[in-house]
Amino acid sequence: MSLLFTPRAVGPLTLKNRIVVAPMCQYSAVDGVPQPWHAQHVARMALSGAGLVVIEATGVEAAGRISWADVGLWNDEQEAAFARILRDICTYSDTPIGIQLGHAGRKASTNPPWIDHGGPAPADQAWETVSASALAYRDGWHVPTALDAAGMDRVVEAFAQATRRADRAGFDLVELHAAHGYLLTQFLSPLSNARTDDYGGALENRMRFPLRVAQAVRDAWPRTKALGVRFNGSDWTEGGITVEEAQVFGRALHDMGYDYLHLTSGGNVATARIPGDLPGYQVPFAEAVKAAAPEATVMAVGMIVTPGQAEDLLVAGQADLIAVARAVLDDPNWGHHAATALGRPEALPLPYERAGVERWPGYATARSASN
Template structure:
């Protein structure tokens, strides 16, 4: 069989992933006051038999006011902890891969309607809440001006991240990923487009990174070393006078010094209306730049839907792992099909052995997605 980098193991913290494919965090907007529901059980359950190396739960607010929308998950009280514990327990009773959670705070992008309801800020009387940011600058003209965090507010947010990590540990999660990208609160400190502070948390790159790295340090101290701790950070902002790849690299270096196990290089909307010209693997050059500059274990993202692209990214040193979101929504068996196309023999769950292409007579007649088009599988 083919020797594949994508299907080789990797050890992070004290845990070994059997392959380097990660089910990326995917917001579902189906929580009730922060609590997971049956939807999350079914959504995550479809990945329990995926054979991915690791599965990540969606971005989860560390405060009630840290959620993006009223439908976002939270891990900030006993009710949210109990609800998520039920989902995690069921997943781990079936799945054999590590499962983790992305912890975040929306900052000025919070108190928003669901995306399919327009995504604009909640109006008075719609269950809105006061948002916060590094500076009192609104996300767009459809969101209110946030409050600029003072020292007490920063202490509260820092404590909220630590408390959420402790809850994650109690319910048996294997991984915590700090969300410091996509224009959310910690990114709002990193970028000079939002951070206009005149104190020692604003201005220079060192100052702009001070609070995100302070939160990261507290999280590192709270999370066990025998589990996995990672971070998602932004590449360049993609806007004039915004954060650059040098800011990204400096952030990653600070995280490496703190003892983080990996960093994921992504992008996300920093200002209302911002769009990115996406193409397969379009963020991999940013991941490669960080990896080569820091020597840190790097996860790549960005329209990685073709297993040959994923394999090439790892084989050429652009990344050490790949995280896939929409590809898994379209095909929860992405890993199975990737292994088949790459010529890798992968064990099937015995209950599903009838679908093993090696013995299933119907395998040659399946439609497979190749180069964005549906094709029949080649007969072996």
């Protein structure tokens, strides 16, 4: 019996298996509105065999987008476009679809990564950025404005409003983005938060604004739908977020009513040396948070490539859910192929069954060639 293909309750939502397609920015929106590219991308992920798909980081306000090509959820046009995508998908897939809501803070106002390596946007497409402190992300980048009380109130309300829009659009789940060096991480990390008021200094203070946002999202999201959060276990730089701090933050979010804790790392310091080529390099953070809050549902991510690797992590109790990203871009049928690798039915969509392991003589040859 494969644990990866055992159903798992995530708050009020029951997943058919433990595979989650992690949020992956597509940098293909127009004025924050998802385009036909997004419709086909999400559709492919919804047919991948995963138990859950989470749509990419979505700006809660225009200034909160990572790049000028990011999706957003601050107006009616964006909400309606997401609703259309979800209505279409539910006619051929029962895979739950979530959305990740975030604010890029000082890492906003950039180009897509294939333009000037994702550096600051040109003047005609740029906007003012904000952060915990007036510290630039890296040399040559814009210096953000430190959020004052009114600015923090505005951002909290933007998260709440985007959460309500996600509910109306028909999403099954919301994931709060508190990772990868974006705004909430900028408050959490001593490397980007130099404040001397109630929002800086000790961990209790650095958590204060992220927890305000988290509570606003929790209050705006129905208890009948699942709610999760993604946050960092490390900055990979001395003096940054520690795994012990991540344990405290995770416990606070679990106690607030978040249904899962999704552990990742990095992105807050441009010079950090991250061992991203090592299989499962972020799993120890998930394992540590799971140890601190054993009753919480914890998700691991990061260079989890093979079904056997995912299965072993679950069997060892290091996590409860496994998130995959580039692996499922490389193989949009990753979930179906994982099932056959672990002795489970392939469960392809009916129109595709003739290409499956049991019906197509060329299957073994195709698999062998790809390996």
